[in-house]
Amino acid sequence: MVCMASDRPPVAHHRPQAGRSAPLPKFRVLSGIQPTAGSFHLGNYLGAVRQWVALQESHDAFYMVVDLHAITLPQNPADLRTNTRLAAAQLLAAGLDPERCTLFVQSHVPEHAQLAWVMNCLTGFGEASRMTQFKDKSAKQGADRASVGLFTYPVLQVADILLYQANEVPVGEDQRQHIELTRDLAERFNGRFGETFTIPKPYILRETAKIYDLQDPSIKMSKSASTPKGLINLLDEPKATAKKVKSAVTDTDTVIRFDAERKPGVSNLLTIYSTLTGEGIADLEQKYEGKGYGALKTDLAEIMVEFVTPFRERTQQYLDDPETLDSILAKGAEKARAVAAETLSQAYDRVGFLPAKH
Numbered sequence: 001m002v003c004m005a006s007d008r009p010p011v012a013h014h015r016p017q018a019g020r021s022a023p024l025p026k027f028r029v030l031s032g033i034q035p036t037a038g039s040f041h042l043g044n045y046l047g048a049v050r051q052w053v054a055l056q057e058s059h060d061a062f063y064m065v066v067d068l069h070a071i072t073l074p075q076n077p078a079d080l081r082t083n084t085r086l087a088a089a090q091l092l093a094a095g096l097d098p099e100r101c102t103l104f105v106q107s108h109v110p111e112h113a114q115l116a117w118v119m120n121c122l123t124g125f126g127e128a129s130r131m132t133q134f135k136d137k138s139a140k141q142g143a144d145r146a147s148v149g150l151f152t153y154p155v156l157q158v159a160d161i162l163l164y165q166a167n168e169v170p171v172g173e174d175q176r177q178h179i180e181l182t183r184d185l186a187e188r189f190n191g192r193f194g195e196t197f198t199i200p201k202p203y204i205l206r207e208t209a210k211i212y213d214l215q216d217p218s219i220k221m222s223k224s225a226s227t228p229k230g231l232i233n234l235l236d237e238p239k240a241t242a243k244k245v246k247s248a249v250t251d252t253d254t255v256i257r258f259d260a261e262r263k264p265g266v267s268n269l270l271t272i273y274s275t276l277t278g279e280g281i282a283d284l285e286q287k288y289e290g291k292g293y294g295a296l297k298t299d300l301a302e303i304m305v306e307f308v309t310p311f312r313e314r315t316q317q318y319l320d321d322p323e324t325l326d327s328i329l330a331k332g333a334e335k336a337r338a339v340a341a342e343t344l345s346q347a348y349d350r351v352g353f354l355p356a357k358h
C-alpha cells in the first residue's frame, strides 16, 4: 500500500525526550468518527477505521466518537446516546483494542470545547467560510437553518487534533482540508504565542482515500448523499449487502480493468475487493480476465458477507454488555483527559489567561 503521509514528521520540541537508553517515544495518531448514522458504512471502514486498527500497533493512538460534532446538525437526544454507544461498539468490533489505544467519547473530555474557543478566536471568518464541507452541508440545510456550530465545526476538529499533539491523523480524503486548517492554525498559534502545538500531517492511504457510491461512482459513498442502494452499511442484513454489491453500477464494457477515470464503477469494486482480501489489483485483473462483471460481483458479494457477518455479531456482543462498554469509554476518557488537560493548560498560559488559584 502506498501511503501519502509516509514521511515521518520531525520530532516536535515538546515531545517527551527519550534518554539515551530509553526507547524512542511512539508517534501519536488521533482520529474521530461521528455517531450520527447508526451503522458505519464501508467508506468509513476502508477509508479510516481500518487504518486506525493497524496504527494502534505502531503508534500511541487516540480515537474518539465525536458527539460534539454530531450536534452541529439536529439530533434526537435518545438516538444520539444510542448511536454513541453503537459507534464505540463498532470500533471495538472492527478491532480497536482498549489495551492498545485510547478510545473515548469527545464530550467526556471538556478540554475539546475549551481549546476550540481559543482556536475560534484565531480563525478568520473568510478562512472558515472556505471549508467545503461547511459549504455543502449548509447548502443542504439552507443558510438560515445552518447553525454557527456547523460553521465552526472544523475549528473544533482542529482542537481535537492539537490537544493530543498528534503527529498524524488517519482519515479519508474528505477530511484533508480540515487537517490543512489544523496545520495553519497550529502554526499561527505557535508563531504568535511561542511553540506549543505539534504540526500534524494527514495520514491518507491513496487506494482507499475515497470509496465511491455503488450506484453513482462519481460521488463518494456517504450517509447523506448516497441512495440506499449505493451505500453499504456494515450493520445491514448480509443478504441485503450481497444484493447491493451484485447490482452495483459498472459500465457497458465487460473488461475487468482498473481505470478510475474511464471505468469508475469497476475500479471501485476492485479497490474494495483488493483491500478486503489483500489481493493486488493486478492479480485481480488477471484472475478475472475473460470473465464478466457478474463473476467479480458474485465473488465480492461473498467476501462482503464474510466480512460483515462477524462484524455484526461482535458489535452486538459489545452492545449486549453496556457496562463493560461504558467502563472502556470511562478509562479512555481518563487517559485522554490527562493529555488534553496538560496541553490546554499550556495553551491557556501562553494566551495570557490568569491561572485560577485553587
Ligand code: TYM
Residues within 6 Å of the ligand: 030, 031, 032, 033, 034, 035, 043, 044, 045, 046, 047, 048, 049, 066, 069, 156, 157, 160, 161, 169, 170, 171, 172, 173, 174, 175, 208, 209, 210, 211, 212, 220, 221, 222
Ligand atoms: P466522519 O464521521 O464523516 O467519517 C469518519 C471517517 O470516514 C472517512 N470517510 C471515507 N473515507 C473514504 N471513502 C469514503 N466514502 C468515506 N466517507 C467517510 C472520513 O474521511 C473520516 O475519516 N470531521 C470528521 C470527524 C472528526 C475528526 C476529528 C477526524 C472530528 N474530529 C479529528 C479526525 C481528527 C468526520 O465527520 O468524519
